[in-house]
Amino acid sequence: MKALEKNQTWELMLLPKDKTTVGCKWVFNVKLNADGSLERYKARLVARGFTQTYGIDYQETFAPVAKLNTVRILLSIAANLEWPLHQLDVKNAFLNGELEEEVYMDAPPGFEDQCRGKVCRLRKSLYGLKQSPRAWFEKFSKSVKHQGYTQGQSDHTMFVKWSETGRVAVLIVYVDDIILSGNDEEEICRLKKCLASEFEVKELGPLRYFLGMEVARSKKGIYVSQRKYILDLLEETGMTGCRPSDTPIDPNLRLASITQGTHVDIGRYQRLVEKLIYLAHTRPDIAFAVSMVSQFMHSPYEEHLEAVYKILRYLKNTTGKGLLFKKSSQRNIEGFTDADWAGSIIDRRSTSGYCIFLWGNLVTWRSKKQSVVARSSAEAELRAMANEVCELLWLKKVLGELKLEVGTPMRLFCDNKSAMSIANNPVQHDRTKHIEIDRHFIKEKLESGEICMPYVTTEQQIADGLTKGHFRPKFEDFTSKLGMMDIFAPT
Structure with a gap:
């Protein structure tokens, strides 16, 4: 209650005749440390947002959160360029968001006498309200952009600032968890102070535990x-x-x-x-x-x-077992794509699989059943190929916003010669009419020089492990090629 009153979350007033109130309740839980020990007990006032009415109590609700692919990209860059990784946590983050809508809430349970029959006209967002995440992110992004940071277009939760000396500071936010990195230590320290003056920020030191992921750093690299x-x-x-x-x-x-x-x-x-x-x-x-x-x-x-x-x-x-992001001398982007044709015995749809390595480290991967039935293995491969090309272009855009080197062309390894021939051949074939858009999309990127498509044998196709199961020897080879290891295993 002290935090709510200090933040001026609401003002007491009589309920207007044409308005209704939103209920609220107290929620009690505990917060644990990374090792499972008790850090502190928590009490939180939560609004019953399910009683809100669209168009009256709230409008837009969507708020972006950092893509975990972007987090892995930052880890790969930090490992290669030896950037530090700092972590911050914003206390009572949602209470900082400013409400645009007119929302009234019942008196908090146990404090009805102090309210003397009045209701709470909310000025700031509260946990449980449908628009709270959006209100908080708007408030935070406005504050960061005021410090001279540019919001990323490939990932709206990434903010970048370049100094006159060519140094960079990068911020990624996931609701109330913040990662800071870059080679501009002065700017990072300055930003920490600015955020602490505007919000109640807890500095957690070097990145160690983020969204359930444990991060360990050594001379060999960053292990997640x-x-x-x-x-x-x-x-x-x-x-x-x-x-x-x-x-x-x-x-x-x-x-x-x-x-x-x-x-x-x-x-x-x-x-x-x-x-x-x-x-x-x-x-x-x-x-x-x-x-x-x-x-x-x-x-x-x-x-x-x-x-x-x-x-x-x-x-x-x-x-x-986890991923090791290590320092590498190469500065290129490599992708592997594969498809298991008609692998599903239910509807005979194929399974697509791809993985992408940035500067020698695995940063994105996917295993997904295709949405339509493929009439040939080449068609299934082309559909998987088109999805990975989209991911490669997105990755290139992220690096472009960070003004980092992108080795071109980006290599996309495929083990289906028929699919490669169709993608490179300018002659229109009758058998590709139903996948014409994917074929033209891939061909356009090949002709522009953004990607190239080297052939790789099935035995060397890393993405093969994302489309089907394997026995132990081949499976262990697959995981080692992904850069996975177990630092807890006995030596």
């Missing part, structure tokens, strides 16, 4: 893992004593929609898969397996739950 997250997940599911598995999915397994057998709890299955999806942000080795089990969240059966348990058994065997 989610070990604690995995251990908590195994404990929650009762799998801490399970038998470990060498791979996250059986290569011969073909999951299908079934109508017979034992139906499992949908809520529990969905919660498990959602946690695995989040875990895949630092674990590309489980990306394909997670994309498979996530296709049955609407109607899961025992067979599907067993596939989820197989992933958990693999995680038990590799709790400390």
Whole structure:
């Protein structure tokens, strides 16, 4: 309450006749340190935003958050250029947002007598309101831009400032968590002071724990893992004593929609898969397996739950595995793309997979079932290829905003000669009419020199592990090529 009063979150007044109020409640929880120990107890006043009416109590609600791909790009750049990484946390972030709408709230529970029958006319945003994230981000971005920073267009949560000497400071914000980096230490210190004077900011020192991701830095590079997250997940599911598995999915397994057998709890299955999806942000080795089990969240059966348990058994065997961003002499961008033609036995759609390396480090990857049925393997490869070209162009734009070197052309490795021939051949073929847009899009980028398409054998195709399951020897080769390692493994 002291923080709310100090922030002048509301003013007491009688409720106008044509207005309604939004309810509120107190929420109590605890905040833990990275090692799981108790940091402090928290109490928060939360508005019951579900009672708000669109067009009256709120208008726009969307607020951008940092793409984790952008965070990994920054980690790769910081490892190569030896930039420091600082972390800040904004206390009571949403309370700083200024409301444009006219919103009235009931008196906080336990403080009705002090309000003397009046209601709270909200001036600042409050947790629970639908427009709170947007109001906070507008307030924060306005403050940062006032300090001379330019907002990125490739990622709106990234802010960049260049000094006259050519030094740069970069800021990325994810709701109330902030990462600062760059080679302009004076500007970074100045920005910290400016933010502390306007908001209640807690400086957390070097980046160590961000959105459940553990960051460790040494002379070898920057290591990112989610070990604690995995251990908590195994404990929650009762799998801490399970038998470990060498791979996250059986290569011969073909999951299908079934109508017979034992139906499992949908809520529990969905919660498990959602946690695995989040875990895949630092674990590309489980990306394909997670994309498979996530296709049955609407109607899961025992067979599907067993596939989820197989992933958990693999995680038990590799709790400390993560990505290593190391310093490299190369300054190019390389992508690998592959497709498993008609891999789904349900609807015969193909699975696309791609991964991109920036300056020798893996920064983006994806494993996803295509939205339409491909009539040939070349067509499936072309669709996967077009998606990766889009990602490559986005990555180039991010580096352009940071004024960093982009080695051209960007190399896109493919193992399908037929798809490469179609992309390079200017002659229109009848068999490509239905994928004409993708073909012309890829061909345009090839002719402009932005990308080139070298051939790579299937054995050397890294993205192959994002489209299908493999046995242990080939799977271990796949994870090592991704730059994954386990610093917690015994030497």
